[in-house]
Amino acid sequence: MYKEYDSIEHCYKTKNIPFLELGLSADTQMADGISELKNIIFMTNSDAHSPWPHRVGREFNRLKVKDNTYDEIINAIRRRGGNKFVLNVGIDPDLGKYHMTACTRCYKKYSIELAIQQKNRCTCGGIIKKGVVDRINDLCDQEVTHPPHRPRYIKTIPLAEILVQTLGLASVNSKKVQDLWKLLIQSFKNEINVLLVTPREEIEKIAGEKVAQAILDFRNGDIYIEPGGGGMYGKIHLTDKNKS
Ligand SMILES: [Zn+2]
Structure with a gap:
């Protein structure tokens, strides 16, 4: 609205x-x-x-x-x-496509003051789109x-995004990610249970130690989210100990 x-x-x-x-x-x-x-x-x-x-x-x-x-x-x-x-x-x-003010071509982020000063033109020639935060x-x-x-x-994050990062793959739609996601959902009924409720040991039995640790880090707020902007979704960054 x-x-x-x-x-x-x-x-x-x-x-x-x-x-x-x-x-x-x-x-x-x-x-x-x-x-x-x-x-x-x-x-x-x-x-x-x-x-x-x-x-x-x-x-x-x-x-x-x-x-x-x-x-x-x-x-x-x-x-x-x-x-x-x-x-x-x-x-x-933070994961939203238009969270921060940023260029819609190169995705460079801008303060609202600088965006106004540059008349919403990025140095690359692209258009700067105002982010939800500044609105x-x-x-x-x-x-x-x-x-x-x-x-x-x-606040939650998509389970598939945790899996893709933990497995070190490029896409949430890759078969390995989708298979593990389905296995977790079949085991614990839904994504919210896996993200917020299921004990670590039970996740570990199904998905291994690295995925269980990454979900625990998310619960503890130990995951960094690089905010989105200009049409690019925010990115989830796991700590090094989660990566395979
Ligand atoms: Zn640009």
């Missing part, structure tokens, strides 16, 4: 919007710098427009409801009768303040 509009009212012709979907490019930390969002529920929903199963089901919300019915979900969105959102899980926004900085009108109803937000 903020890509095209400067406020909720500007977009929807009303301020009375109960929820917004954060999208892959933003998280609670970024959005709660915008004061008009304080009463709005944030949803973190997966995209489902990829033919690759490993790209589906990576973002989700956890809701407190009494039953799995439409009315109960509406009550959670409206925060009625004790129903509420209790967790948001989303892909780390949100324009819109922020308060210190980041989480309202009491805001649930915890867990």
